[in-house]
Amino acid sequence: MSWHATVLTLFPEMFPGPLGLSLAGRALEEGRWSIETHDIRTHGLGRHRNVDDTPFGGGAGMVMRPDVIGSAIAAHRPAGDPRPLVYLTPRGRLFRQEDAARFAAGPGVMLLCGRYEGLDQRVIEEAGVEEISIGDYVLSGGEPAALVLLDACLRLLPGVMGGETSAEEESFADGLLEYPHYTRPAEWNDRPVPPVLLSGDHGAIRAWRRAQAEEATRLRRPDLWAAHLSRRMAGRPSPQDMTGSVATASAGP
Ligand code: 6GU
Numbered sequence: 001m002s003w004h005a006t007v008l009t010l011f012p013e014m015f016p017g018p019l020g021l022s023l024a025g026r027a028l029e030e031g032r033w034s035i036e037t038h039d040i041r042t043h044g045l046g047r048h049r050n051v052d053d054t055p056f057g058g059g060a061g062m063v064m065r066p067d068v069i070g071s072a073i074a075a076h077r078p079a080g081d082p083r084p085l086v087y088l089t090p091r092g093r094l095f096r097q098e099d100a101a102r103f104a105a106g107p108g109v110m111l112l113c114g115r116y117e118g119l120d121q122r123v124i125e126e127a128g129v130e131e132i133s134i135g136d137y138v139l140s141g142g143e144p145a146a147l148v149l150l151d152a153c154l155r156l157l158p159g160v161m162g163g164e165t166s167a168e169e170e171s172f173a174d175g176l177l178e179y180p181h182y183t184r185p186a187e188w189n190d191r192p193v194p195p196v197l198l199s200g201d202h203g204a205i206r207a208w209r210r211a212q213a214e215e216a217t218r219l220r221r222p223d224l225w226a227a228h229l230s231r232r233m234a235g236r237p238s239p240q241d242m243t244g245s246v247a248t249a250s251a252g253p
Helices: 022-029 066-076 097-105 121-126 143-154 202-220 222-234 239-243
Strands: 003-009 033-039 085-094 108-113 130-133
Touching: 003 066, 003 143, 022 033, 022 143, 033 066, 066 108, 066 121, 085 143, 097 143, 108 143, 130 143, 202 222
Parallel strands: 003 033, 003 108, 085 108, 085 130
Antiparallel strands: none
16 A cells, blocks of 8 residues: 545645646656545535634634534544544644654555634544644645645655655755755856865765755754754754654764
8 A cells, every 4th residue: 555645625626736746746646655635515514515613702714613524534534544634734833854754654644724713623632633834824724734744745755756865965864954056067157166066075075065054054043053963962863863764874074
């Protein structure tokens, strides 16, 4: 059985969307993963198939009803399904590379996309849902976040990437941002490529890239830099090493 995503959404036409193209799209055609979408509205109530109602206690917007969402989950989640049930919400825990690695290492995910002001809290608790956010901004619905989450997982599946990327060199693989990249021409608009990259000295190149990665992380992401430093001081491994999904080999000093 290949890696399988089930998506509960009011907008099934949004899937696979961009994941039907490029590397993920080819892998989909090759059967390395599969996706199934279900329209939550088919579980809606009454002639208008209502899925939401006004919030108890007052306030703006509409809330998705727990009975509707509960019946959508029950209809499409087999008993004992080992896959995590993820609700995409800006109230969730921040999605990180180690979550992508954890999901990719398992049999797949079931994703619940909300609209409006969100879901009734009781169905979140009842169904054992993992609440995940993709960042500190507000989207109009969970669907683009679901596409982001899936993309991050899919590229980690065996055979999905061309093998042109060494995971250990990537951004976040060591808790650092990636070093900058250069290609031909060697000089462009009076801008030469950093000479060390043309030196053929692979030790010097590795050291330069490492220094560039550390400097970019320190300046742009003080949060990641602080975490990196405290791991380094404690002799602890990087986040991805802990998932076991990425080679542990360390580049450079
Ligand atoms: Cl998962 N959903 C919505 N609606 N907005 C978000 C988000 C999710 N993550 C960040 N903003």
